Amino acid sequence: MAVIGEGWPDRAEWAGRIFSAGWRESDGGTRPVIEPATGDTLADVGIASPTDVARAGVRAAAAAGEWAAAAPSDRVAVLLRASGVLRDRSDTFREWIVRESAGVPAKGDYEIAAALAQLAHAVGLASLPRGEVLAPQTPGGTSLAWRVPLGVVGVINPWNAPLLFAVRALAPALALGNTVLLKPDPLTPVSGGVLVARLFEDAGLPDGVLHVLPGGADTGQAVAADPHVAMIAFTGSTAAGRAVARVAGEGLKRVLLELGGKNSLVVLEDADVEAAALAGAVSTFGYQGQACVAAGRHLVHTDLVEAYTDALVRHALAMRVGDPREEGVGIGPVISVGQATRVERIVDESVAAGARVLTGGRREGLFYPPTVLDRVDRAMPAYTEEIFGPVAPVLPFRSEAEAVEIANDTAYGLAAAVHSGSVPRATAVAGQLRTGMVHINDVCAKDAANAPFGGMGVSGNGSRIGGTASLEQFTQWRWMTAPGPS
Structure with a gap:
């Protein structure tokens, strides 16, 4: 012992x-x-x-x-x-x-x-x-x-x-x-x-x-x-x-x-790509993605999606996976075999349906590396299910209306984040999201002792x-x- x-x-x-x-x-x-x-x-x-x-x-x-x-x-x-x-x-x-x-x-x-x-x-x-x-x-x-x-x-x-x-x-x-x-x-x-x-x-x-x-x-x-x-x-x-x-x-x-939640991090075309990607990495990969407020979808304007995805992959590759007691480790194991199997199933089924793994995607025991997926469509488990693991599905959009529609396309309604160079614009988009909490130019995963924490829908x-x-x-x-x- x-x-x-x-x-x-x-x-x-x-x-x-x-x-x-x-x-x-x-x-x-x-x-x-x-x-x-x-x-x-x-x-x-x-x-x-x-x-x-x-x-x-x-x-x-x-x-x-x-x-x-x-x-x-x-x-x-x-x-x-x-x-x-x-x-x-x-x-x-x-x-x-x-x-x-x-x-x-x-x-x-x-x-x-x-x-x-x-x-x-x-x-x-x-x-x-x-x-x-x-x-x-x-x-x-x-x-x-x-x-x-x-x-x-x-x-x-x-x-x-x-x-x-x-x-x-x-x-x-x-x-x-x-x-x-x-x-x-x-x-x-x-x-x-x-x-x-x-x-x-x-x-x-x-x-x-x-x-x-x-x-x-x-x-x-x-x-x-x-x-x-x-x-x-x-x-x-x-x-x-x-x-x-x-x-x-x-x-x-x-x-x-x-x-639970299926939370979206929305990146408009005037956003700071590097800042948004860092917030996205923290929102999805922090504590192995095992948080109800983790980002489960990264919705990125088509003009920025390539730069954003590249930056997100860089952050994923920079995170060392291992025993959390060891110096420099950023990602520990997921909590149990059942949870590891769930994350693996969601990724594997999505890849079989046409999603592409840009980094990660293969577990060793309870250790699942930070994973970035693109070519995700709405029929895939990576889109529909709460993953509760360090997996970032990236989906492009062409207009604010489309971004709002995708973000609201879920029975969950817990948290979201919107990134833009214009706070009033981001606030206007945030106001259309059906979530109990939303954060501007920040991570999805936030809490405060003096704030009413909770969600809408099945959250x-x-x-x-x-x-x-x-x-x-x-x-x-x-x-x-x-x-x-x-």
């Missing part, structure tokens, strides 16, 4: 256990955590069974009243201490993110910085005005409306940004007075679960407020179905999101779905997380009246 993260957190305390009012043996047994780059076993973690989830739901519900009644300053103090622990333990978090999720160290640094930003923003949420004084229906009467916590929130987390996505939901949910059941993905249960539990444990979060329950689909289904859970915040694939929504819908729960259910949208998501209205003097 490859031992990492010695010292903190104490492996003897958490190995093979779940976190539910302390570290406990689970009914679901244990599962090894495998390093994608080497195949080494990094640790064994406990897997929460449906029975474990049920017990955690009871404990979270029991703790909800006291946590909701706590002074906002007390909840803020926990978040501030958690920020301090994360800074102090950043080396451990980075190492686990690199080893467990196969991101390069810069990806680990990004997750840590983004998680700190989420914690800082949640501190402000705790003291935002939450109510309104309404016009009373009777003279001299009182009519008030204010937001109260939902109670128990279930968070089902993906593997591609395990720390960030856990904290992105946890921080506002806790700040606003909710208790939480967190189910990290079984591929990243330490960086997205164990370390998060220890982070808040060290920050002094009261027992029972947070429960960390690693596991697969049956664990997630149990969280979504638990009668004590009032809301599910899910980040993952559209197919899995539909399944979670079906289960949660039976209980009439609130559901926040942040799902979500219209919900948003981040900024003041988190106040709306993690609370509900209560109305109270009192009559005036008789």
Whole structure:
């Protein structure tokens, strides 16, 4: 076994256990955590069974009243201490993110910085005005409306940004007075679960407020179905999101779905080709393309397509593929055999249908090199499917109207980017794209703690997380009246 993260957190305390009012043996047994780059076993973690989830739901519900009644300053103090622990333990978090999720160290640094930003923003949420004084229906009467916590929130987390996505939901949910059941993905249960539990444990979060329950689909289904859970915040694939929504819908729960995307990076004929190609390379090849906001289509005006494609190929060839722990590596392995096989299938089927590989296109184990495709048409998987790998399909267009039509030719609607020498022109094109987020002369893959993050179409259910949208998501209205003097 490859031992990492010695010292903190104490492996003897958490190995093979779940976190539910302390570290406990689970009914679901244990599962090894495998390093994608080497195949080494990094640790064994406990897997929460449906029975474990049920017990955690009871404990979270029991703790909800006291946590909701706590002074906002007390909840803020926990978040501030958690920020301090994360800074102090950043080396451990980075190492686990690199080893467990196969991101390069810069990806680990990004997750840590983004998680700190989420914690800082949640501190402000705790003291935002939450109510309104309404016009009373009777003279001299009182009519008030204010937001109260939902109670128990279930968070089902993906593997591609395990720390960030856990904290992105946890921080506002806790700040606003909710208790939480967190189910990290079984591929990243330490960086997205164990370390998060220890982070808040060290920050002094009261027992029972947070429960960390690693596991697969049956664990997630149990969280979504638990009668004590009032809301599910899910980040993952559209197919899995539909399944979670079906289960949660039976209980009439609130559901926040942040799902997949087939995002376009649009390059108009007056764009800076080199800057656009760099943004395109980062948008598609960063973290092996394993992001819902990755660029899945590069739409380039015919006047620039040759120069753009040449530049994109140069960026792809300059990225070294290998173990992300090694100096100079820019692309690590994809997360699993299933994901590698999926990327390979999409490229191979597209090539068989007439697409051309300009660079890359052949995997070795879990390592898939940055790949650029041209001669892509609309019947090919590279055009229609979310690839979730480092593959850049390039498609030419002749007019703005054609670019908009191609970009909108998908059921997804998450993110986009538009490049032009004229910001007003790019903004006008961006306004025609059916996406929840769009960025001018920048990458597709962006997020900010104070921004409402989410998509349209099958990229979500219209919900948003981040900024003041988190106040709306993690609370509900209560109305109270009192009559005036008789």
